[in-house]
Amino acid sequence: MIALVLYLALGVGLLVVLWALARRKSAPVEGCGRQFVEARQALRTLQLGLLPENLIERIFDQEDYRYVTATSPGEISELFLQERSRISLMWVRRVRSEIRNLMHFHLAYSRLHAKLSLLTEIRLALDFALLLMACRALRILLYLRGPYGARSMVRVLTATAERVCAASEKSLAFLNPPALESFRRDSAGHGAAI
Amino acid sequence: MPGPTKHMDVLAAADDLRRRTLVDMAQPLERLIYLASTRDYNTGMYYHQGLALRFSEEAACEALADCHREAFEELVAASLEELVYDLEAYLKSTRVAAGDFIVAWKGLEPYRVAVPVGIDSLSSELVFSNLKVALAILEQRLMARPKPGASLRPLPVQ
Numbered sequence: 017m018i019a020l021v022l023y024l025a026l027g028v029g030l031l032v033v034l035w036a037l038a039r040r041k042s043a044p045v046e047g048c049g050r051q052f053v054e055a056r057q058a059l060r061t062l063q064l065g066l067l068p069e070n071l072i073e074r075i076f077d078q079e080d081y082r083y084v085t086a087t088s089p090g091e092i093s094e095l096f097l098q099e100r101s102r103i104s105l106m107w108v109r110r111v112r113s114e115i116r117n118l119m120h121f122h123l124a125y126s127r128l129h130a131k132l133s134l135l136t137e138i139r140l141a142l143d144f145a146l147l148l149m150a151c152r153a154l155r156i157l158l159y160l161r162g163p164y165g166a167r168s169m170v171r172v173l174t175a176t177a178e179r180v181c182a183a184s185e186k187s188l189a190f191l192n193p194p195a196l197e198s199f200r201r202d203s204a205g206h207g208a209a210i
Numbered sequence: 211m212p213g214p215t216k217h218m219d220v221l222a223a224a225d226d227l228r229r230r231t232l233v234d235m236a237q238p239l240e241r242l243i244y245l246a247s248t249r250d251y252n253t254g255m256y257y258h259q260g261l262a263l264r265f266s267e268e269a270a271c272e273a274l275a276d277c278h279r280e281a282f283e284e285l286v287a288a289s290l291e292e293l294v295y296d297l298e299a300y301l302k303s304t305r306v307a308a309g310d311f312i313v314a315w316k317g318l319e320p321y322r323v324a325v326p327v328g329i330d331s332l333s334s335e336l337v338f339s340n341l342k343v344a345l346a347i348l349e350q351r352l353m354a355r356p357k358p359g360a361s362l363r364p365l366p367v368q
Binding site for chain 2 (some may be wrong): 064066067070071074077079080083084087088089092095099100102103106107110138195
């Protein structure tokens with residue numbers, strides 16, 4: 017009797033998994049252009065606005081703090097730390113938000129268009145999970161220790177985010193201008209226009 | 211092909227702008243404020259009569275926008291020490307009483323309207339935040355060595 021219940025439960029579980037997989041496969045392809053554009057926008061924001069090395073260096077480097085403490089009274093150092101904490105927290109929040117946008121895109125649409133191997137997909141899923149955890153941990157550390165208390169975590173987060181961006185770049189490569197140009201050339205011969 | 215020609219015009223106009231006008235403005239903050247002042251608040255378009263006459267209005271507009279972005283990016287990359295130096299140099303170039311300048315900049319935060327279009331909000335917040343601290347440092351320095359004309363009186367209109 018117990019074995020029967022176990023087998024039934026296993027069967028139901030498998031059915032649920034199959035149903036979930038079937039639902040993912042049937043994500044609407046029509047009208048998903050907006051999601052592609054949003055994902056492209058998230059990628060651009062990460063690559064150009066949030067992850068450039070000089071910007072991260074500027075926010076988390078201690079040079080400014082050393083300068084303030086050496087030249088100014090305590091209240092200005094305090095103001096500086098408050099301001100830099102605010103900026104660093106804003107940075108983590110923005111990175112997390114853009115990473116989530118990219119993750120939603122990968123979950124829903126990327127698999128329909130990009131030829132990602134199973135290994136790449138697993139690696140990407142792990143990177144997304146690691147990134148979201150790192151963002152959460154970094155926020156807590158920044159609250160507790162201030163902007164200069166979590167440099168190694170910042171390095172882990174940026175390295176992983178860059179990896180995810182590189183993988184997403186491949187998924188969205190067909191939206192790049194040269195790819196669009198060749199698509200336009202190909203379609204022009206058949207009387208179609210973009 | 212109008213594309214590359216237009217691009218060459220913009221590059222030439224930007225080069226001209228750097229050589230003739232911006233060369234006298236050593237600090238990026240000074241260039242930022244000047245270039246922001248050539249932008250129409252209502253249209254977001256940049257105007258420079260001399261440059262438009264030599265090139266075209268469109269090329270002049272794009273050249274001014276490019277130089278504006280360039281100046282802003284220099285400010286993003288600047289350390290706090292450099293920013294304090296920039297601010298002090300800009301203050302001297304305005305020939306306004308130091309106290310009045312500090313009070314106006316702290317109260318009105320005029321740098322907030324000097325951001326070029328398309329800049330990520332995090333970069334602009336970083337610059338605003340650094341300018342706020344740089345102003346506090348400069349104010350503290352001025353109070354430590356008061357000069358004639360440094361009145362530090364409150365703004366007439368808040």
